[in-house]
Amino acid sequence: MTIPADTAPGARIVVPVALEGRAYDIQIGRHQLCEAARLIAAMAPGAKVAVVTDERVAALHAPAFEACLQQEGIGFTRITVPPGEATKSYAQFIALCDALLAAKIERDDIVIALGGGVVGDLTGFAAAVLRRGVRFIQIPTTLLAQVDSSVGGKTGINSSHGKNLIGAFHQPALVIADTALLDTLSEREFKAGYAEVVKYGLIDDPAFFDWCEVNWSRIIAGGPERDHAVAVACKAKAAIVARDEREEGDRALLNLGHTFAHALERLTHYDSARLVHGEAVAIGLALAFRFSQRLGLCSGQDATRVSRHLDAVGLPSTLQQVPGGAGTAQEIVAAMGQDKKVRRGVLTFILARGIGQSFIAHGVAAEEVTAFVEAELATNGQAR
Amino acid sequence: MTIPADTAPGARIVVPVALEGRAYDIQIGRHQLCEAARLIAAMAPGAKVAVVTDERVAALHAPAFEACLQQEGIGFTRITVPPGEATKSYAQFIALCDALLAAKIERDDIVIALGGGVVGDLTGFAAAVLRRGVRFIQIPTTLLAQVDSSVGGKTGINSSHGKNLIGAFHQPALVIADTALLDTLSEREFKAGYAEVVKYGLIDDPAFFDWCEVNWSRIIAGGPERDHAVAVACKAKAAIVARDEREEGDRALLNLGHTFAHALERLTHYDSARLVHGEAVAIGLALAFRFSQRLGLCSGQDATRVSRHLDAVGLPSTLQQVPGGAGTAQEIVAAMGQDKKVRRGVLTFILARGIGQSFIAHGVAAEEVTAFVEAELATNGQAR
Numbered sequence: 001m002t003i004p005a006d007t008a009p010g011a012r013i014v015v016p017v018a019l020e021g022r023a024y025d026i027q028i029g030r031h032q033l034c035e036a037a038r039l040i041a042a043m044a045p046g047a048k049v050a051v052v053t054d055e056r057v058a059a060l061h062a063p064a065f066e067a068c069l070q071q072e073g074i075g076f077t078r079i080t081v082p083p084g085e086a087t088k089s090y091a092q093f094i095a096l097c098d099a100l101l102a103a104k105i106e107r108d109d110i111v112i113a114l115g116g117g118v119v120g121d122l123t124g125f126a127a128a129v130l131r132r133g134v135r136f137i138q139i140p141t142t143l144l145a146q147v148d149s150s151v152g153g154k155t156g157i158n159s160s161h162g163k164n165l166i167g168a169f170h171q172p173a174l175v176i177a178d179t180a181l182l183d184t185l186s187e188r189e190f191k192a193g194y195a196e197v198v199k200y201g202l203i204d205d206p207a208f209f210d211w212c213e214v215n216w217s218r219i220i221a222g223g224p225e226r227d228h229a230v231a232v233a234c235k236a237k238a239a240i241v242a243r244d245e246r247e248e249g250d251r252a253l254l255n256l257g258h259t260f261a262h263a264l265e266r267l268t269h270y271d272s273a274r275l276v277h278g279e280a281v282a283i284g285l286a287l288a289f290r291f292s293q294r295l296g297l298c299s300g301q302d303a304t305r306v307s308r309h310l311d312a313v314g315l316p317s318t319l320q321q322v323p324g325g326a327g328t329a330q331e332i333v334a335a336m337g338q339d340k341k342v343r344r345g346v347l348t349f350i351l352a353r354g355i356g357q358s359f360i361a362h363g364v365a366a367e368e369v370t371a372f373v374e375a376e377l378a379t380n381g382q383a384r
Numbered sequence: 385m386t387i388p389a390d391t392a393p394g395a396r397i398v399v400p401v402a403l404e405g406r407a408y409d410i411q412i413g414r415h416q417l418c419e420a421a422r423l424i425a426a427m428a429p430g431a432k433v434a435v436v437t438d439e440r441v442a443a444l445h446a447p448a449f450e451a452c453l454q455q456e457g458i459g460f461t462r463i464t465v466p467p468g469e470a471t472k473s474y475a476q477f478i479a480l481c482d483a484l485l486a487a488k489i490e491r492d493d494i495v496i497a498l499g500g501g502v503v504g505d506l507t508g509f510a511a512a513v514l515r516r517g518v519r520f521i522q523i524p525t526t527l528l529a530q531v532d533s534s535v536g537g538k539t540g541i542n543s544s545h546g547k548n549l550i551g552a553f554h555q556p557a558l559v560i561a562d563t564a565l566l567d568t569l570s571e572r573e574f575k576a577g578y579a580e581v582v583k584y585g586l587i588d589d590p591a592f593f594d595w596c597e598v599n600w601s602r603i604i605a606g607g608p609e610r611d612h613a614v615a616v617a618c619k620a621k622a623a624i625v626a627r628d629e630r631e632e633g634d635r636a637l638l639n640l641g642h643t644f645a646h647a648l649e650r651l652t653h654y655d656s657a658r659l660v661h662g663e664a665v666a667i668g669l670a671l672a673f674r675f676s677q678r679l680g681l682c683s684g685q686d687a688t689r690v691s692r693h694l695d696a697v698g699l700p701s702t703l704q705q706v707p708g709g710a711g712t713a714q715e716i717v718a719a720m721g722q723d724k725k726v727r728r729g730v731l732t733f734i735l736a737r738g739i740g741q742s743f744i745a746h747g748v749a750a751e752e753v754t755a756f757v758e759a760e761l762a763t764n765g766q767a768r
Contacts, residue, residue: 090474090478094474097543097549097550098543098544098545101543101545101546101549102545125513128552129509129513129540129550129551129552130549130550131549132538132540132548132551132552132553132630133552133553133630154516156513156516159481159482159485160482161482161485161486162485164516165481165485165514165515166481166513166514167513167516168512168513168516168517168552169516169517246516246517
C-alpha cells in the first residue's frame with residue numbers, strides 16, 4: 001500500500017452526532033492524535049485517562065498518542081489486551097474491568113479505546129459498566145472501526161451463543177478518526193473495512209455507490225478521497241443513530257449483509273485467518289442483493305453490479321470464497337438463528353429493491369432462505 | 385415472628401416512578417403474585433419469561449408465582465442461583481447470561497428477579513446487558529429489597545476492588561412488593577431491612593422517623609403498618625430517583641450511612657454470618673449522626689435518639705458490635721477509599737444537621753474521619 005503525501009495536517013471534517021443530552025463529535029483527518037489530547041484536556045481538566053489498546057496497535061501508535069497526552073499534562077495508564085476477535089470474551093472483559101479499577105479510574109475519569117473494532121467494543125462495554133458508567137473516547141485505528149463500530153455507541157462482547165450478545169449502548173464522548181493511522185493497515189485489513197464503506201451507498205445513497213465505483217482505489221491509496229469516504233460513512237451512520245439509537249426501527253438498516261455475515265463468522269469460528277468481519281460482510285452484501293433478486297425485489301443488473309464491484313476491489317462475494325467452506329445450507333441458516341435480529345423465532349432481513357434502496361423485511365421464512373443458500377452453493381461460484 | 389391476619393387480598397398501594405420514557409409503577413400489598421402475572425401478560429403478550437431466583441427463595445415462593453404465570457398462559461424458564469452476597473460475582477454473572485441465552489430470551493421477552501437484593505442486583509445487571517438490554521421486573525422478597533434495591537434501577541456485581549463496582553443503571557418495567565412474602569423472613573433479616581426503612585426518616589422526613597419510633601414493632605408484625613412503611617420508603621426513593629437517576633446530585637443522599645457500611649462489609653469479607661448489609665447500614669447511620677455531632681453539625685440529642693432507636697429495635701449501632709471486630713481506624717478509613725463515592729481521591733460523606741436534615745458533604749478530610757473512628761473504637765461501646 002502506498003502512503004500518500006500528507007494533506008494539510010490541521011485539515012479535518014467534523015461530523016456531529018445529534019443525541020439529546022449526549023451529543024458528540026466525530027473528527028476526521030490526518031494526524032489528529034495531539035488534537036485528541038487537546039480536546040480531552042479541555043473536556044475533563046484534571047481527569048486521569050486509561051488508554052486501552054492491543055499489542056499490535058500499542059507498538060504502532062501508543063507512544064505517539066501518549067506523547068500528546070504528556071504534552072497536555074494528562075496522567076495516563078496504558079492497558080494492553082491481546083489482538084483478535086477472541087479478545088471480545090468474558091475473560092478479557094473481567095481482566096479489563098479489574099485493570100481499570102486497579103488504575104483507580106473513577107467516575108470523572110476517561111477511558112480511551114485506541115484500536116480496531118475489537119478494542120473499541122470491549123473497551124466501550126467495560127466503560128459502560130465500570131462504576132455504572134464512565135466517559136469513553138474512541139480513537140479507531142482501522143477503517144472498519146472508523147466507519148462503523150466506533151460510531152453509534154454499540155459495545156459488547158461475544159458469548160458461545162453468538163456475537164455481541166452481551167453489551168450495552170454507551171455513546172462515546174468523542175470519536176477521533178485519524179486517517180493517517182490507516183497507513184499501517186495491511187491491504188487485506190483495509191479492504192475488509194471498505195466493505196462497510198460501500199455498504200452506506202447500498203443502503204440509501206446510490207450516488208455514493210457510483211462515486212465508490214470510480215474512486216475506490218484512491219480511498220485505499222489515501223488522500224482526500226479517503227477522508228471523504230470516512231466522512232460520508234460517519235455522516236450516514238450518525239444520521240441513522242440519531243433517529244434510532246437503540247435499533248427499534250431504522251437502525252437495523254445498518255445490518256445490511258450482516259445476518260449472512262454473522263452466520264459465516266460463526267461457522268468459521270471467528271478465525272480471522274479464514275474470514276475477517278469485513279470479508280464476511282462483503283459476501284453478505286452480495287448475498288443480500290442476490291436474495292433480493294431471487295425474491296423478485298431487485299433487478300439482476302443491480303445484484304450483479306454489487307458483486308462486480310466487490311470482485312474489482314478484491315473482496316469475496318460468494319459462499320465458495322469462504323476458505324475451508326461455509327458449511328451446508330442447513331448449517332448456514334441454523335447459524336442465523338441465534339442472532340439479536342431474531343424476534344419470536346422469525347427471521348428479519350435487510351433486503352433491497354435496488355442499489356440505495358434497502359429496507360427492513362420482517363417475517364422472512366426460513367425455507368426461503370434455505371432454498372436460496374442451496375442454490376448459491378450449487379452454482380459452485382460459476383453461474384454468475 | 386407472628387404472621388398477621390391478612391388485610392383484604394386485593395388491597396394495594398401504587399407508587400409511580402416518574403422517569404421520562406421509562407416510567408413504571410411499584411405495587412405494594414399482600415398476595416400480589418397473580419396480579420404480577422396478570423400485569424406481565426398485559427404488558428407483553430406472547431413474551432417468554434425467565435424467573436431468576438435463589439435456592440432458598442425458589443423453595444418458598446417460586447411454585448406459587450409460576451402457578452400464576454401458568455394461569456395466564458405465560459411460558460417461563462426458572463434459573464436458580466446460589467443464595468448470598470458471593471453470588472454477585474463475575475462467575476455468576478456469566479453463568480446467568482449464558483443461562484438466559486440458552487433459554488432463548490430475546491429482545492421482546494422479560495427477565496424477572498424473584499428474590500432479595502442479591503438476586504435483584506445480579507439479575508438486573510444481566511438484563512441490562514443481555515442483547516444490550518431486555519425488560520426486567522423486580523419481585524423483591526426481602527424488606528431490604530422492597531424498600532431499597534428493587535427501586536431506582538441500580539444493578540451490579542462486586543469485584544475484588546469493592547462492592548457494586550461493575551453494573552448499570554437499568555430501570556425495571558415494574559416492581560411488585562408483595563409484603564406477604566416477608567412473613568417467611570427471619571427476624572434478623574427483617575430487622576436488617578428495617579435499617580433502610582428508618583433511613584428515609586433520617587434523610588428528610590422527621591415525621592416518618594417519629595412514626596417509626598412508635599410503630600416499628602407493628603411493621604415487623606405485619607399488617608397495614610408494614611405496607612405503609614414500605615410505601616413511604618418507596619415513595620421517598622422514587623422521588624429522589626426521578627430527580628436524579630444517575631446520582632449526579634441528590635441521589636447520593638440515599639447513601640446516608642453507606643460509606644461506613646460498605647467499609648464494614650468489606651472488612652468482614654461480606655460474610656453474612658458476621659454482618660448483613662442492613663446491619664452494616666444500621667451501624668453506618670448511627671456513625672453518620674455521631675460524626676456529624678463531632679463536627680458540630682448535629683445535636684447530641686439527635687445523634688443519641690438515632691442510636692437509641694436502633695438499639696430498641698435490636699439493630700447494632702456501634703463498631704464494637706461487629707462480630708470479630710471491625711478492624712483499626714486506619715483499616716476502616718482505607719476500606720472507604722475504594723468506593724464509587726470517591727471523586728479524585730476526596731471523600732464524600734452524607735452528614736446531618738439533625739434528624740431529617742441530611743446533606744451531601746464533599747471534601748471531608750480523611751484525617752477527620754480517622755480521628756472520629758479512633759474515638760469510637762476507644763469508647764469500647766461504653767461511653768454512650
